[in-house]
Amino acid sequence: MEFFQLRRVDEAQSLFLEACPKGPLGVEELDLLEAHGRCLAEDVRSAGDLPAFDRSSVDGYAVRAGDTFGASEGLPAYLRVVEEIPMGRAPARRLGPGECARIATGGMLPDGADAVVMIEHTEHLAADEVGVLRAVSPGENVMRRGEDCPAGGVLVPAGRPLRAQELSLLAHAGVLRVRVARRPRVAIVATGDELVDPGEEPGPGQIRESNSFALRALVAEEGGQPVFLGRAPDVRDAVEAKLREALKYDVVLVSGGSSVGARDMTAEIIGGLGRLGILVHGVNLKPGKPTILAVVDGRPVVGLPGHPVSAQVVFALFVSPLLRRLLGLPPFPGHRPAVRARMAKNVASAAGRVDVLRVALEARDGELWAEPVQGKSGLITTLTRADGAVIIREEKEGLLAGEWVDVHPI
Known part of the structure; x- marks a missing residue:
């Protein structure tokens, strides 16, 4: 193929x-706490009803709803208190007409009861008598047996990342081990004669290598397992050896060496490593134009620009969806959390190209404003000063001051 189309x-x-x-x-089985943040590989079903019994959702009195019909502050319904139901214990008896039982939140409803009156809607008359000041309907203030999840129902579906909420539900159901998707192993290679380790003092024309730190963090945030294979100088044999080593992993990320130039041979090397080879070399994107997208013998390979801002933009647009898919998730989630804000300034953009604009958010006059963060793609501080990014699509030629935009968190 012709490069850089x-x-x-x-x-x-x-x-x-x-x-x-x-x-x-692949799939692995983990203890529940070890699985935090991991993606379920299969549905988890409930062995029994949740909750396992009718429970009160408030502090108050378990009642037969019909006994409260017509009750008001001017004409209370008077009920006999026949027991106080302790937490964690079954009721001692069934409720009959005109009877009620004192109950706490989470307590088990006695047979015969079908509602709970909140304690603030009652008045204490005697040790065994209470006045109900407000009628309740059947099922009011009650969590029904199986209402959270019936026996055999899906507690958490396959493809759901396990957050604190899911861990709580699974533990509540007695599920202590789960089968989760194996984390994609992502090999990261940095290339460039100008790079030195972060702990070294750069010489003339040299810079400290930093992209691998951002990429490792981003891979981990997306659920992958990052493996940094080190740096390679701009020497063909050295770059090719690193890439062949990297192809032992599930995904390969190459930082640097993707632009058009005499010494940037990364695309040529990737193209000769195996099938299918390079699919894309060059994207109508700013920053991130000299991106390489390839598949080599079934292994996805992404050549990211060496400039830090460009590399992180390319990661968000291409690597993040890939890792989501490898975990069994939709590559582009239907809901992308974004903040609505007004543009603080006019911004020009070239039609036919996607521009990713870094912005800082500022609250003014009760509204949120997006202030463009100016700077070239080699300036990492344009990322640290930004609160998010605005994506300017191909069909637009810019944004106007005051225009509403979606700001995606960085």
């Missing part, structure tokens, strides 16, 4: 993801 972002995403493996890549 610019593709639209959506076209490049589609070409790349369709050629990549679909997830999950």
Whole structure:
């Protein structure tokens, strides 16, 4: 193929993801707490009803709802208190007409009761008598047996990342081990003669290598397992050896060496490593134009620009969806958390190109404003000063001051 034929972002995403493996890549069984943040590989079903009995959702009195009909502050319904139901114990008896039982939140309803009157809607008359000041309907203030999840029902579906909420539900159901998708192992390689380790003092024309730190963190945030294979100088044999080592992993990320130039041979090397080879070399995107997207013998390979801002933009648009798919998740979630804000300034953009604009958020006059963070893609502080990014689509030629935009968190 001819290198550096610019593709639209959506076209490049589609070409790349369709050629990549679909997830999950494998399954492993973990203890519940170890599985925090991991993606379920299969549905988890409830062995029994949740809750296992009718429970009160408030502090008050368990009643037969019909006994309270017509009750008001001017004409209370008078009921006899026949027991106080302790937490964690079954009621001692069934409620009869005109009877009630004192009950705490979470307490088990006695047979015969079908509602609970909140304690603030009653008046204490005697040790064994209470006045109900407000009528309740059947089922009011009651959590019915199986209402959370019936026996055999799906507690948590496959493909759901396990948050604190899911862990709580699974523990409540007595599920202590779960089967989760194996984390994709992502090899990261940095290339460039100008790079030195972060602990070294750079010489003339040299810079400290930092992209691998951002990429490792981003991979971990997306549920992958990052493995940094180190740096390679701009020497063909050295780069090729690193890439061959990297192809032992599930995904390969190469930082640097993706632009057009005499010494940037990464695309040529990737193209000769195996089938299918390079799918995309160059995306109509700013920053991130010299992106490489390839699949080599079933292994996705992404060549990211060396500039830190460009590398992180490319990761968000291409690597993040890939890792989601390898975990069995939709590559592009239907809901993307974003903040609505007004543009603080006019911003120009080239039609036919996606621009990813870094912005800082500022509250003024009761509204949120997005202030463009100016700077070139090699300036990492444009990311640290930004609160989010605004994506300017191909069909737009810019944004106007005051225009409402979606700000995606960085």
